[in-house]
Amino acid sequence: MRYLIIEGARQNNLRNISLRLPHNSIIAVTGLSGSGKSSLAFDTIFAEGQWRFIESLSTYARLFLEKLDRPDVDSIRNIRPAIALEQKNPVKGARSTVGTLTEIYDLFRLLYARIARPYCPECGKEIRRWSVDEIITELLGHYNNERVMITFETSAPPEELLKKGFSRIWNGDEIVELGVKGSDSDVQKPAIRDSQTVTGKLAVVVDRAVIKDSPRLTDSLELAYR
Numbered sequence: 001m002r003y004l005i006i007e008g009a010r011q012n013n014l015r016n017i018s019l020r021l022p023h024n025s026i027i028a029v030t031g032l033s034g035s036g037k038s039s040l041a042f043d044t045i046f047a048e049g050q051w052r053f054i055e056s057l058s059t060y061a062r063l064f065l066e067k068l069d070r071p072d073v074d075s076i077r078n079i080r081p082a083i084a085l086e087q088k089n090p091v092k093g094a095r096s097t098v099g100t101l102t103e104i105y106d107l108f109r110l111l112y113a114r115i116a117r118p119y120c121p122e123c124g125k126e127i128r129r130w131s132v133d134e135i136i137t138e139l140l141g142h143y144n145n146e147r148v149m150i151t152f153e154t155s156a157p158p159e160e161l162l163k164k165g166f167s168r169i170w171n172g173d174e175i176v177e178l179g180v181k182g183s184d185s186d187v188q189k190p191a192i193r194d195s196q197t198v199t200g201k202l203a204v205v206v207d208r209a210v211i212k213d214s215p216r217l218t219d220s221l222e223l224a225y226r
Helices: 037-055 105-115 132-142 158-163 184-188 215-225
Strands: 003-009 017-022 073-077 147-154 168-170 175-177 202-210
Touching: 003 037, 037 073, 132 215, 147 215, 158 202, 202 215
Parallel strands: none
Antiparallel strands: 003 017, 003 073, 147 202, 168 175, 168 202
């Protein structure tokens, strides 16, 4: 009873094959298109398993079940009731996949969030959370005494940034001064005055500094993290 034994399977394009498949195992059936994968898995094993299961039910119960034709095979021994999942999903809706129907979708999301190691498609480096100390070590090791700009992304409106003491953003080419209409900052040629002027995230400039082991670098990075 440890094996599913198939002898002389000739269903569809199968050519009189015989094999022993261990129970309680994960088995992958692979091969070229037309080699008989579906004929073996669906039209032989599943069809015979379903046929025998339905035969064990009462006559009344059989009226409500669709029974497949028995496969062209000499014998199949030790077969168990079978369940088959189609390769395509004909059901449309929010809960139409195997993952959602079996309620393992959310669990897999948590699993991948914990064990996955994402990489940047641009540079190929691993994406991970860095602590301030790790960033300082990396900068001192590769960019010591170089001048850098420390920024952080936010969706906060310019008015809120100004209240918190941030007055500059980086637009990809240059530093742009934030300003409030009617204030003294107008003399600095402000390019952005209110939240209606900008959409999306802003790269807020925290500091421009030279990379060296100093409290200023640590303070700027900690401020950017907040």
